[in-house]
Amino acid sequence: MVAQSLASLLQRASIDDHEEVLQSCNAVLAKSKSDLKAQHIKVIALLKLDRYEEALKTFQSGGSALKQSAALEYAYASYKCGNLEQATEAVTQAAAGRGASHLEAQVRYRAEDFKRAAELYEQLSRDTTSHSHEINDLNINSWATDAQLQWKGEPEFVRHNRLSREDLESFETTYNAACLNIAKGEFKQAEVLLNRAQNICRTSEDLSPEDKAAELLPISVQQLYVLIQLGKLEEAEAVLKDISIDNISELSTKKIASNNIVLARQTAANPYILYKALHNTPDATKNDRLFDFQDRDIVGNSHAADLLVQKYDGVIRSTSRALSQRPTPSTDAATNLLSVYNAAAQARGQIGQKALSQIAPLLERRPTDLGLLLTVVQLYVGNGNTTSAITAIERTLRSLEESISETDQSVRFSPGLLSVLVSLYQLEGRKLQIRTTLAQAAAYWRSQPQAPASLIRAAAASLLHSEDRADLAAAGELFSTLHKQDADDRVSVAGYVASQATLNYAQVESQLDQLPSVSELIGDIDVSALESAGIAPSASSAAAAAAAFAGARKRAAGPDDRANKRVRKSRLPKDFDPAKKPDPERWLPIRDRSSYRPKGKKGKQRAAALTQGGPVSEKAEKAEESPAQQQKVGGSNAKKNKKKGKR
Structure with missing residues (x-):
């Protein structure tokens, strides 16, 4: 009876009648709950109807037997429900095949394992002879994976560099290529590609008006971001008219669009309006959640708005709770940014030395918190105290060295942290410490x-x-x-x-x-131009030249400078006659001029006494002595030569 029901069910099954297939399956399972084939067909019907939660419940009730016989369907249902670890485990255990590879690539992409996703898409692209209809989809997904690799900081695994002519004919590929340029920071090229993708989508004959509107929305959202980065706020205002937040079905895209619209409209003048606008859109969940680099920026903007409205205690609580759920020490950017916002809340709006006095004690309690460490280092450097900044980093490195955890050792020798330390060493000219630090790091990483x-x-x-x-x-x-x-x-x-x-x-x-060869290296160098330009000085010689130039500007005036210097009329004497030759001794004091003639008896005696090589007069010497000196000498002699007499 069950076999006949299944046969009739399969005969009536069609791609457009999944609801009827589901009803027939339920009728069979009502009589035999353990019918594996009926359960399998029911799961397929539920997936076709986009009822993923019900499909997952069917798998749970069906047990391990159903999960093994329909491993691919189980992996897909888990993927659509956002259970990525479960989906990854299921798809890797499923039978090998092209469908399984496609699904695994999707699961890996959503789980942000972009390196593995890129490898799978490359493997699928090698065999497209019998699957020519997949070429366009594989190309689109490969470009999207490369953009994510660039955003994640793994550019060495990016495979695409240039768009082919076929790529430029598809708005999806052009859009993904624009995203790759955004990840590289090449916003001008991204703007050109986004405009092209928008035009291709609008003129497409394969899309309905509803489909065009749905595809144009994410392009416009990305355009808005690029225009904000380029500082083209007027053009960004025009793009805002094409974005309707209510028409965006995906919560992740809606969250990003809302964030960019708030920033484009420059509502930061009133921090309370900014705070309300950034907290309006609910968070995306499950398979529609933001990627890590997107979530990091959105959370950062939210905390920044909280700080602007002085919600310091709230930021401290939320960031402390989030940090307690993350492993430390960590080189993860999102984790360290939480520490930065936590430190900013602890400073309570203060900057400089005042902020440092509030934050530095926290580093003594959390010496391996890299986000807090870099915040303290930045404040020290901002105050011009590079020595204290170096001391803070070295103290953290010593704390990490004492740990036996392999993770702590990898953090201790992380390239980012050591690059900060080496840069500070360079500022103080510590060449030996630079060499020692890099040699220790190289010795560690060679064993990894x-x-x-x-x-x-x-x-x-x-x-x-x-x-x-x-x-x-x-x-x-x-x-x-x-x-x-x-x-x-x-x-x-x-x-x-x-x-x-x-x-x-x-x-x-x-x-x-x-x-x-040397000739190859210098083949495009214009020797004549170099000779005419001269030799560029080193930093030390340039500094010496600057000092010499500064000294040259302060040199004493030469003998001919005053004659050539133009004198303002306001500084000329009233009886000045330009036709008359000026007195060459006019710069000397009157008593030092050759035409000076002292008046009176005392003046003549003083002039005679000051004459070099002339006779010396005892009267003149006595005249030059001060009254105090004369009284002192006279008093002493009078006391010495006084005769004794009767009292």
Whole structure:
């Protein structure tokens, strides 16, 4: 009886009658709850009707047998309900096939495992002979994955660089390429591509008016963001007219659109209006939630608005609660930004030294909080106190070194944190500390499976400046490691040759052919132009030249400068006659001029006494003595020569 019902069910099943199929399945399952085929067909019908929650409940009631027989459907239902870990586990256990690869790529993309998603799309693109209808969809998804890789900070895995002619004929591919340019910070190119995508979508004959409106909305939202970044606020106002928040069905897109509209309208003049506008749209959930980099910015804007309306205690509570649920220490940007907003709330609107006095004590209680550490370092540097900033970082590094956790060690040698420390060392000219820090980091990362190439290259280049043969040998090993990772990297070859040339020239002589010749390097240099321009001075010589120039501006006037200097009429004497030659001794005091003739007896005596080489008069000497000196001498003699007499 059950078999006959199933046969009739399958005969009546059609792609347009999923509701009737569902009713027939329910009728069969009412008589036999454990009918695996009926359960499988019911799940498919529910997925076709977009009733994903009911499909997942059917899987839960059906048990492991149904999950194994319909593993692909179970993975898809879990994916649509936002259970990404469950979906990933199910799809990896499903039978291998092209459909499973497509679904896994979607699940990995939504779970932000973009590297694996890119690998899957690349594998699917290799075999398109028998699946030519998938080429366009695969191309669209590949561009979207590359944009996400760029946003996540993994540009080394991005595969697309240029748009082909076929790519420019599809508004989806053009839009995704614009997103990739936005992730790179190339907003002008993104603006051009978004305008093209918009025009292609509007003139498409394959889309209905309703579909066009739905596709144009996210393009307009992205245009708004680009125009804000370019500072084209008037054009952004025009784009606002094309965006209707109420018509956006996806909560994630609605949240982003609302955020950008608030910023475009510059409501920050009244922080309370800004606060209300940013908290109007509800948060997206499940499979419609924001990606991490989007959520980080939205949460950051929300906390910034809270600080503007002085909700300091609320920000402290919310950020502290969020930080308690995240692992620390961490190099995750979202986690560290929470620490920054927590510190800003602790400062309560103060800046500079006042803010530092409130925040610095927190670092003693949370020494491995990198977000808090970088906030303190920024405040120290802003006050011109780089030494204290270095001390704060070194104290945190020592705390991380004492930990036995492998995660803490990777944080301690993270390229971002060390780059801040090295930059501060450079400001104070601590070359030895720079070399030691980078060498320690390189020694750690060489033992790890995925070493950051940028840090290894910086460490190797720093060791090249050492005169120690051990440092040069270490630099050679680092450059050799980089060369093994990328055989086309000429920088690693050049560094290896430079490090070993003084140690063992015969060992690197064979690799010189891999380096470009001198003529190739200077082929496009205009020697004549360089000679005419002169030699650019170094920083020290430029500073000396600036000081010399400043001194030259303060030099004493020469003998001919006064004659050539124009004198204002207001400074000329009343009886000035331009035809008459001025007195050459007019700059000397009157008594020092050759025409000076003293008047009176005392004046003549003083003039005679001041005459160099003339006779000296005792009267003149006595006349020059002060009354106090005369009285002192006279009083002493009078007392000494006084005769004794009767009292």
